Amino acid sequence: MFNDQQMECGRGEFLFWFAESRLSGLLLSKDFKATALLVEKNFLNSNIPDQGWSINALLHSRVYPVKTLHDKKDRQRILSNFEWLNDRFLKTDHRFYDEALNLQMQLFILDMWHIFASEYERRKHSLQSGTLYERFMQLAQEHCMTEREVQFYSDQLNITSKYLNQVCKKSSGVTASEWIQRFARERIILLLQNRNLTISEIADEMEFSSRSFFTRYVKKLLGATPSEYRSRLG
Template identity: 65%
Template sequence: MIETPEPRVLSLSLESVDDATERLLKKYHVHLYCHSGKLDFVFNEEHMTCASGQFLFWFAESKWNLVEVSKDFKSTVLLVEKDFLIDNVPDQGWSINAQLHSRVFPVKDINSKAEKEKILNNFKWLILRFQESEHRFYEEALKLQMRLFILEMWHSFANEYERRRHSLQTGTLYERFIKLLQQHCLTKREVQFYANELNITPKYLNYLCKIHSDRTASDWIHSHAKERIILLLQNTNLNISEIADEMCFSSTSFFTRYVKKLFGLTPTDFRARLT
């Protein structure tokens, strides 16, 4: 029996989420605009809400669980198949920052009607391109539309990322630590570095992390480093030595030992699992 491949792109008008829908959402990359009501969920062990006028992005197979959907919840959802999105990410140096940001801050405020319309039009154009299967250059056109879609999302991300970066000094110490991780986790993997940036001791930083998240500062650092390593290893244009340099390891052997400690595999073996 030949299995029918799942659609690479799907559009939904969502007002409730049953078990089957939740399984579908977890299988795809999810782009959701909330028109009214709210959706409560747990994401990476943290309770979050996507409410009216907000945009939500989940990577496929992210660790999230639905808590509650309000009775007046209405949303427009675009689903993109896991490999199709990843395979068409434009080769931009800061794309890893964009992806990592979404893994930590999945909910985004939409501040204007124009921005809302731009996002929904972006959904529509990708769906229309996907449905135009008789196009003479269908695959090429669809891939280009996917890349344009990502660039538009990155544009929205970049504005928010800048706002978060500029507000670094206004949050609590714990919030500032998480934001510092966003900026420096590619190359800084020692608790002492972040404690120095916050003008506190490593012991106190660990205490703050434990009371806010029940995780140590080292846990947070290694978690972010894992995300970076996975994203870099998925980029087959980079060899292992180049990734080690990108993350400021003194040698490829040190990088290999670090990866083996985190994943139980060498970078080469772990990359093979990702492909």
């Protein structure tokens, strides 16, 4: 169970597990073998390229953590990146150790985003005829930055807000309203971790009418104001 959703990861697949994600009920086959790459959170965040697609890539990975690499070249590229990153990490005598390691991490992330983007587009097209729940989840990921009311999504799906909440509750145990808040919360956290953005810029990007309204919303979701949350990050 990964964030209250049942997942299965098989041979040749990749699982991207963020530390904040909830993992439970883990079952392994007798012949289970895997290679694990553990990346410290601050090191990862400091090397995420400042590109608009980064938020979508991270959120998509949190919802769909299991990646199936259909292209053998993609699979080999990722495996090679595992090896190169580990190799850079071990070469502590390198004159430009920090710079080389950071660049290798950024290359790894960009290659993963390339794969995520292709999967994201495939899933987006395939869900046009999916179930109401699947279509809602796709819409919520796409629009949670600026649309935080269930009514918007129910209008898109041509159903009532009450029925949409019932559909989500039956499919996942979580209401549509709660899913929207989860996605918005994750996005806000990622934006606050980006020191290149001011709090006012984040509020504008999420189309809040005022910074004070944004502050109240963040405190409701995170239990702290944007400034307080950032100060805790150090």
